[in-house]
Amino acid sequence: MEWVILLIVGLLASSLGSLIGLGGGIIVVPALLYFGGLSWFGHVSPQVAVGTSLFTMIFTGLSSTLAYMKRKTVDYKSGLIFLIGSGPGSILGAWVTEKLNLHSFSIFFGIFIIFVSIVLLLKDKLKPIPYRKDKGIVRTFRDNEGKSYEYGFNPFVGILIAFIVGFLSGIFGVGGGSLMVPTMILVFFFPPHVAVATSMFMILPTSVLSSITHVVLGNVNWLYALALIPGAWIGAKVGVYLNSKLKSKTIVLILRTILVIVGLQLIYEGIIG
Structure with missing residues (x-):
């Protein structure tokens, strides 16, 4: 019974995660903590939930990256620069x-x-912050329909933000895409589909590095x-297939509602002990 439940959890979490670049850990960790109670x-401790989630995301990141590579939407150079901080x-x-205790x-x-x-609520309501071409790296991207995009970022700022995102990823067992994707879109002006694909590309090595640490600590x-x-x-x-077929607004709305409920429940359980 446990295996069937976890198989379904992995399927749903990874589908939603790769669809909008979250990675799935933000669903897997609360699920493991809930069922562990x-x-x-x-029994599942927070450390084991985080370590197991991050190890699982290695395969989420690899699978989705291979799929996005075929669609040629991964910005490898930017992803590797961000990895300097996120790793x-x-x-x-x-x-x-x-x-941290429970x-x-x-x-x-x-x-x-x-x-x-x-x-997730604000990312579609805010406009990207204009960047100065003389202050950083400039990228160009042409999609399958021939539409051209130009975006860019300051490497130092990008690495610093990626470090913070990687730090939070290592603590909570999430892919980091929940913060990195909006940052890439709003601050660095990435096209949304390139931001999602590049985020999933980053999740792979980041998850490997943090998973090794959790394996050493016995948290998997x-x-x-x-x-x-x-x-x-x-x-x-x-998730990659749906990313090219669906507008994710409805899915994001559903996910956002679920996250608020789960977040409030976790805070309540943490306070009442």
Whole structure:
């Protein structure tokens, strides 16, 4: 029964994650914590939930990256620049997780989830901040329809933001795309589909680095990870397909509502102990 539930969780989380660039961890971690509190399900600590989620996201990132590579929407050079910050940040975050107990983790993670839902609400309402071509890197991209885009960013600012995102990813077991994608769109002027694809490309090495740390710390439940991986792999393919077929506004609305409910529940559980 546990395997079936986790297979479905992996499928749904990865589908939504790769569709809008979240990575899926923001769904997997609360799910593991919830089921871990039930008598018929094995106990899951916050550290194990985070470590298992990040290990699973290696396969989500790999599957979706391979699919986005075929669509030629990944900005490899920018992704590697951001990785300079997100890599060390994710390792540091993984170590910090060890210092959090269940109650404090629930409160902080609940606040983080609600913040992400607010970001999802505002990202379509805000206009990108103009960038100065003489102050950083300039990129051009032409999509399959022949439409050309120009965007750019300051490498130092990009690496700093990526470090913060990687740090939060390592702490909470999320892919980081929930913050990185809006930043890439609003601050760095990335085309949305390039931002999502590049975010998933970043999630792969970031998850590998933080997962290694969690493996060393003994924070990965291998049985649960093996149950999540098949759904995560298939779900990533589904999300990439839907990304090219659907307008994600309705899905984002549903996800945002779910995140608020989950976030408030986690904060409540953390406070009442």
